[in-house]
């Protein structure tokens with residue numbers, strides 16, 4: 001194979017149909033931002049939408065905004081925009097709370113709807129920590145009627161049986177970027193009579209998802225990663241249309257009531273996805289997400305996926321070409337159909353290496369004990385970014401410049 005060059009990367013950028021979208025993001029000159037799998041960048045549209053919400057809506061209308069700006073309808077309108085990206089109907093998705101809370105709500109709803117006929121929840125050992133913690137908490141709350149079966153990835157399919165109420169899996173693994181076959185596992189769960197819940201945190205906005213086509217029951221996901229909704233932006237949740245009316249609210253709160261302003265003593269769920277709202281929606285976060293989603297109105301998710309695969313492949317090829325012999329190994333699957341939109345590398349001094357890279361304006365992150373992650377957001381990552389990121393990684397490794405005491409100090413967010 002002939003060696004890849006900077007000129008090759010420049011040529012790819014010149015013919016990249018998504019390249020003009022980069023202009024819609026606020027990028028810092030000289031910085032290579034490869035952490036959109038953790039926190040996506042600010043769009044110009046979101047910045048303007050936040051400004052307008054603060055100054056023109058809240059600042060002018062104050063409480064009248066709930067009517068004049070239909071703030072109450074905003075979570076469903078934003079949900080409808082996300083629905084298009086995940087192969088769902090507009091009335092199957094809404095935006096509320098965090099991904100962790102949405103998992104609790106939907107898992108609790110599903111168990112309540114089953115009336116204890118099945119006891120088991122199956123998930124992957126090593127799934128993103130919050131997914132496992134939430135399910136552990138639910139098990140502890142409900143006692144022996146719930147059994148949590150967290151097993152290694154390769155044992156998940158076999159663990160799904162006739163006693164399984166719910167299977168909870170993350171479509172793209174947060175650490176390795178490995179993809180599950182969403183349609184195939186959903187089919188298997190349904191064949192056993194179990195419900196299927198997918199965490200789409202690392203999928204939404206990075207690759208096309210087809211929830212309806214696979215007849216997925218439930219889904220949840222973050223909006224601050226590839227959807228660029230902003231730090232702590234509210235999460236989304238999906239429930240398949242035909243399940244909605246029979247599903248109780250996982251947390252019954254006043255805004256999930258059919259008539260919240262009647263303030264009656266007994267909970268009566270609102271129709272459809274509304275019942276999954278418990279408290280007042282944070283309008284600033286919703287507005288920011290609404291603004292950031294505008295960029296997706298201009299793109300086809302197949303084109304996003306195609307570029308994502310080309311970026312991740314280029315990055316892996318460059319790491320192998322430029323950084324061989326320095327103790328790095330590629331954790332992410334090489335076969336494209338099994339790979340999400342970030343690339344993970346393992347190194348025993350991964351934390352320090354990432355700190356040295358960040359000091360050189362290559363922004364990725366670290367997941368314990370030894371994985372460095374590089375996220376590729378096709379809307380703003382260029383092929384030349386891959387080149388410069390790997391060149392700086394090679395320099396850090398060759399010079400040993402990661403061996404600085406300060407780089408060993410673990411920060412609160414890694």
Ligand SMILES: Cc1ncc(COP(=O)(O)O)c(C=O)c1O
Pocket residue numbers: 098099100101128130131170174199201202222235
């Ligand atoms: C797969 C996955 N699920 C859930 C979360 C956490 O979501 P939240 O903080 O919105 O509860 C993350 C955060 O990175 C994640 O990667």
